[in-house]
Amino acid sequence: MNWYRHRTAIWLALILAAWGTLKVCWEQGIERREAELRFHGYTINRDLRDQLGQGMMLGLLSGFRGVVADFVWLMVTNSWQDKQWFRVKSMVDLSTTLQPRFIPFWDLGGWHLAWNASVDRRNNRDEPNELRRLKEERYWINEGKKIYERGAENNPDSFEIWRSLGLLNDQKLHDYRAAAEAYAHAAAVPGAPVFLERFPGYMLEKAGDDAAALEVYKRLWYLPRDHKVPQFGYDKVEERIRALEAKLKVPREKRVFP
Amino acid sequence: MFESLFRIRAIARNTLTEALRQKVLNILLLFGVIAIVSGFLFANFTLAEQFKFLKDFSIGAMSVFGLLIALMGTAQLLPNEIENRTIYTILAKPVRRSEFLIGKYCGMLALLATTMLLMSIVFVGVILTKERLMINAELRDAQGTNAEMQAMANENIKQIHKEARDPRLIQAILLTYAKLAVVAGLALLISTFATSAIFTVATTFMVYIIGHLESVARAAWLTGGSEVNFAAKIFLGVLSFLVPDMNIYNVIDEIIAGSAVPWSHTLNVLSYTGIFLLILMSVAILIFNEREL
């Protein structure tokens, strides 16, 4: 019988066909789950290939994404010490592309640009024109902000980037309303430190919108929580409410603390 | 059945003994150096960066050394037996070829488990030492400062604890082991029909790399429209059917980067690996049974 001579080949074909079908379905399932868990933030394309060079590309293709990202990040640190700001920016972009889920890449990357690069450019002695210096400063602050924004978008479950964005809006851009909004985002993330809850209030006060600030503090005050737990900082909330109620001349009957 | 397991164990143990007597574990020294250097070289980076570097480089080194052993070691298993004709003496005993092959593979798995275990112990030692040193430094710096500084030090100590004793590292190590098992399995399968160890190493490495692109091929095969021509479609389909998806082990990087990776996901990947290895071994046995020695 002829089939008998080829029985190994037939078995092979059967096993592979059955397994192949199961395999493809299984892998699709794993990939769907990974997407839900927000892994796979990057795709290998020509741009990435050009920027990484052959060695790192091989590392990436051998399954060492984390190590490759670390090496890129070490280049960020080097370029930062050498004040090569455009290189810092492109390396930050690269490392965050490789590992968008590692928060410090966004957090520190944005900080390098918005704080270090901007200050360095403003104090640039080679540029006599002050206007130009300020323009450059502004440019780098905005680049940092963009990194924070992209980071926050990629990591909605992280409060750190929102907090940094709040700080940037507050200290660098003096856009206190935007800062208040960013801090509100940060405080809303589960697991964020509770003191962040008060920050939108501080920012709105800084923005001159005392009424809105009071609303923030009042909302905190009426949360069903134990006001004696020191972490919640209700002594500070109470102090701010009293001060704002006095400042805004809120009618006694409408005050929290009449 | 029981006898069969007995013989498999004898062959596996012999394979492990051979590797250990050839001082394969010397690789541990190199690993120790890498772990210690990556643990203490980057002292002026932030806490999160330091721990990431340590974990990435240590688990990466485990992976590289494991891959070396899995690739080079497995590729030589059969050629050595055949060249030295020791295989004749084994198969002349009441031993099935399948038992021989499974025994060899189990020996390699045991070797990989031993090396991974020892490297993990070194790794844990380094990371716990680092934890101790960093906590001591925090405590020293916070001594005699105000309440706010002390609260910050406490926050840092909490973070150091969390980073150093991350239980998810167990998942990372298991997944690394699974990856090595797949590579060893591939090498063994290829060596059942290869004519030289070099060929096996080269081909296995190629399959390993292609495995990292399998998801791309699969996506193009499943969703690619008319722009993918028929021949390419067949090629992509065959590739998706045969080559394992090595990207599923990239979860290791996600774990170190701090993503929450549920155990259910890890177990799913591990079961995929298990079934894949069963298929791999069945195919290897089918081919090896036909082989002339």
Next chain:
Amino acid sequence: MSTPDSPKADLAVEIRSLTKRYALPWKRKVLVAVDQLNLTVRRGEVFGLLGPNGSGKSTTLKMLLSLIKPSEGEAWIFGQPVDTIEARRTVGFLPENPYFYKFLNGDETLRFYGGLAGMQGIALDNKIEELIKLVGLENGRDRPLSAYSKGMLQRIGLAQALIHDPELLFLDEPTAGVDPIGSREIRDLIVRLRDMGKTVVFSSHLLEQVQEVADRVAIMSLGKKMVEGSLDELLTVQDRTQFIAQDLSPAAQEEVRKLIEQRGGRNVSVSSPKLSLEQLFLKTVEYERAAQQPGVAKPTNER
């Protein structure tokens, strides 16, 4: 009920039209390593497999152990088809130029092979003691095999083949590379094994030795079996007679010669001994000599 076609369990080895062809790469030819071989080995006999280099002895033994698959034909060991694991339970094998695991010592080697044969515990310990003594390897039991001499390797190989107390032994050139004393010891060992009731099939080039121990021999050439039979049958020259006398004076010898001629005997030489196995061997495979004559191509088994 046994038909003439069913294998007989009382035969140690039964081979029917066993053939092995190898495709020669880069040539559109096949090499017939073993050609339509029919052979039987009876239980309890010592069987010598003879033949020049490349005549297919090792190939035959490998097929009997299912290390390679026959292209044609079948073979049985004690009635079991050779490709079953049962057939191999009753067989011990010493390959030609054996190499074992260099990193194991003598004891560990035997322990490993004993384990493969399903032995363990005290039974295995005792067997190892016994075999180490039997093959005379007391000085090598805790030395790694990488430090073994050729003769020691051959001995550990023999011990390994005997570990599970097989009924039948296949020894491929058991004395190759062993010095005359060692080779004599191995020969004595084979005799002892036969006395223990075991069947031994061995291949060798040392014809003197084969002559000393083998009950029956087969001579192969270019994959074919040329002759097979008991040594007595093969070596006795049927149409000749040999007298052996002591203290016979030359004159008396002359008288006897004349008497034989008177009675019709011819071509008498009183001192001629029995045909040696070597003579038989050379006669059987005379192509070697033919090849030495100019213009005559050496025959091969390529087709």
